Amino acid sequence: MRAAVSLLRNHFGFAHLHVKSAQFEKYRFNPLKGKPLESVKPSSHNEYSKPKCRFMQYIRAGDTAKHLGMVSENGSKMIELSTMTCASPEMMQFIQQRYCMDSLLDSSQFMEVNDVMDDLRLLPPLEAPGKIIGVTSNYYDSCNEQKVNIPKYPEFFVKFNTAVTGALDNIRAHHIAKRIDYGCQLAVVIGSKCRNVPRLSAMGCVFGYTIAQDITARDWNVLMGGQTLLSKSLDSFCPLGSVIVHKCHVPDVNNLWIKTLVNGEQRQCGNTRNMIFKIDNIIHRLSQFMTLCPGDIILTGTPAGVGAHRSPSCFLKPGDLVESEIQKLGKMRNKVVNPYA
Template identity: 65%
Template sequence: MSAFMHLLRNFFPKWCHPHPEKHLKHHIFRQLQTNRPTAALVAIKPSEQVLPKCRFMQYRRANEQVKRLGMVSEDGNRMVELSSMTCAASNMMDFIQQRYCMVSLLDSVQFMKIEDVDAVDLRLLPPIDAPGKIIGVDCNYVDNCDEQHISIPREPSFHVKFASAITGALDNIRAHSLAKHIDYGCQLAVVMGKKCREVSAKEALNHVFGFMVVQDIVARDWNAPLGGHSMDTFLPLGPTIVHRCHVPDINNLWIKTIVNGEERQTGNTRNMIFKIDFLIHRLSQYLTLCPGDIILTGTPAGSGAFRHPSCYLQPGDLIESEIQSLGKMCNKVVNCYSQ
């Protein structure tokens, strides 16, 4: 039995199937994908629910080192491989650069080979792994400012992370020996789709490719020049990048973090101080944003540092991160010597 399914048995016995090995991939994607949006947000015909949508994932098939690009259905049960059936690139960075027409892609899905996820032996990879820039914004939720007893900022403050921190939606987070106060913070991430410089807030969202879930893990006690944001494995992201055409209202999505079954964070993107369009506009005044660049938009209240008493991550902890319509991740914290 896989370590991941042991993890499910320990913390979420209601998820487990009598034959977990046979249904592992089915479980992974059903749990990673969120519940279907309500009819008030998006009208989906029942017959369309099983068709893969523009929810992009990177993966490897068993016993292969070749990276593949695919789309998965909204319920997480069905998938198509794009990299062998279309002229789409085999990795997300190149695919974004291709500026593929999503309408044409959705129209062509019905003619592709559609597979059951639980019938495919695959390893899920981060949906993007080589962005040029990863930029985070500090204190961007009203309740996060309130819990720190600080004033709401008048201007956004940014920090950077590096691509070497990226890990997958089911991968382990290593508790580095240099860090004793390791904290979590679920965030909505923006993936840029077009190059832009000095873009207006009105036009900003037209330059976005899609959105995904991230955990911005940080060592709060590590004050080296690069800070505690970019240690290896400190940026779980995924499970998919959801194209913006599937997210009708990015400013009204709930966010959750659950640690060892306890809900630690709950918030909504409507409580952002600086909205996504303004963040893109603001950043583009100082630097050129390129396809594949990632913007982390801040975290709501509930991080471990600001609880009473403080509650930091320890080896053995299990973190679930979920954002409405975007998906769900499940990462275990392990000691620094684990692979």
């Protein structure tokens, strides 16, 4: 988990993450230098080195078994829950187990705490969510950038779960997509089955939060008849991770900064307080139309600064490095590669 450790421990730089199993071939990526499991603002204070309800999925080098871990905010320490408790090694099943987080934190002081070692291979925190639903134009600054009216009601799109990839994995520049764009988003992970949820109760349905990049083929989204579903669902067009942070560690989800860097240049710098439709409103509205299930993901929109609306437009190309950060949730680093790399 050199890269996993890397993303946990330090802002910039990954080492090798590797695995010798064909079963996990789809997670292959070019090694980078970095530390994805680390909090955005690490600290040497003791509290930051205690494993908390920051959950990751991983495998060990040369192994095929998945594990579920709980890592510290500075990314240096971890508890392997799937071998020390009754917790499932699968994040989806763990969410459905409905663990009491207070009890888990209390009992963690009696569990074996290990260093985050270099032999771990970081996986997407949720590999096959049942639904991935996104909100379009949900930031005031994004609407201003596009010169469009503030929407009266949220508008939604979907991505298929085959687009999911990990926090360190490659984004593939598919040959049918010529204008590939980025957009860092706060992703909400649903924790309980819900339907017709009142807005006042909506946040009780949330398990936690993670980072997503909503990669989009703008030429399909705009120029070729508005094929939004196709433009957003190409393989690798939904990087997630590196961890899911339980909501108990995010007391004010409506005041988190969001950043995207491309090749070291800051492209996006926003804050969730500028969301037009807050998370409780989004869950309330969606649940009027469909049942939301544990492990479903809601992408809550992206702030200004996407490539399509820059002057001149600036799209991703093979060789680019996309770095995504959200306060309290950590970071991702994804390299753009050609489809045959």
